[in-house]
Amino acid sequence: MTTKFSQSQEKDGAVGSKFGQQPDALDGFYVIxxxxxxxxxxxSVMDLPKDEAVALMEKIHPHRGIGEADANGNRDQQLYHADRQQTDSWLRDNAPDGVKPERENPTFFRVTNDPAVVKQAIEDGAAGKGVMIAAVKDLDMSHWSFTFDDSMGNFFSTKGKSVFLEDKHDLHGTVMDAKDLAKAVTHHGTDLPDGKPRAIEGQYWSKTPLKTVPGSEPPKQTASAPKQQAKSGLRK
Known part of the structure; x- marks a missing residue:
């Protein structure tokens, strides 16, 4: 797929020598x-049959979605499931050339180079709180796509709707590869206009275990589906 960066000139040293390598501009970045x-x-909850997935969504994050909330702040999770399904399909169908999805639905990571955020995540992982952290330099980029901010917000921006996004940006509605992301953070930085960190999202399209930061290794024996909302990073 042709991206918004395809016609732009790459700066010297901006990208690695192979697609699977991370661009140099992403040194110091982590996925959480x-x-x-x-x-x-x-x-991913989306790997479950629909009825099971919706029941789990109602249990772990009944507030999510863009529909009208009830008196308790909860929303229709049938609708949220449909929106998530459309978003995952949009991400997969628009994955840039060289990104090779190996699964129907990705898992979602926060992408950051904020030392305080990384330090806290490492401490949480070491304390057994369930946080996976990997250095971008250790990732196989043929399994990753990225969006500037929330992927569902990006999807709906292509429909003319503004949800889950804190600002308007030219890159909203674009699914990026690592080289695109490197150019994006080089040209636009990692903060919103008000100075708050931008919620850069990474989508992982493989089930191959990641090389994680010491202290954040996942348990050796695990079940197959999420049970509750995690406190750090992204759960979708």
């Missing part, structure tokens, strides 16, 4: 994902 220590940290 929170998970229930009792389950497979690379599982």
């Amino acid at each position: 994902r929170g998970y229930d220590p009792e389950i497979d940290p690379l599982s």
Whole structure:
């Protein structure tokens, strides 16, 4: 797929010599994902049959979605499931050339170079709180796509809707590879206009275990589906 960066000139040293390598501009970046220590940290609720997935969504994050909330702040999780399914399909169908999805639905990670965020995540992982952390330099980029901010917000931006996004950006509605992301953070930085960190999202399209930061290794024996909302990183 042709991306918004395809026609732009790459700066010297901006990308690695092979697609599977991370671009040099992403040195110091990490991907972080929170998970229930009792389950497979690379599982996705969307891998479950629809009825089971919706029931689990109603249990772990009944507030999520863009529909009208009830008196308790909860939303229709049938609708959220449909929105998530459309988003995952959009991400997969628009994955840049060289990104090779090996699964139907990705797992989601926070992408950051904020030392305080990384330090806290490492401490949480070492304390057994269920946080997976991997250095971008150790990732096989043929299994990763990225969005500037929330992927569902990016999907709906292609439909003219503004949800889950804190600002408007030219890159919203674009699925990026690692080289695109390197150019994006080089040209636009990693903060929102108000100075808060931008919620850069990584989508992992493989079930191959990641090389994790010491102290954040996933448990050796896990179940197959998430049971509850994790406190750190992204759970979708």
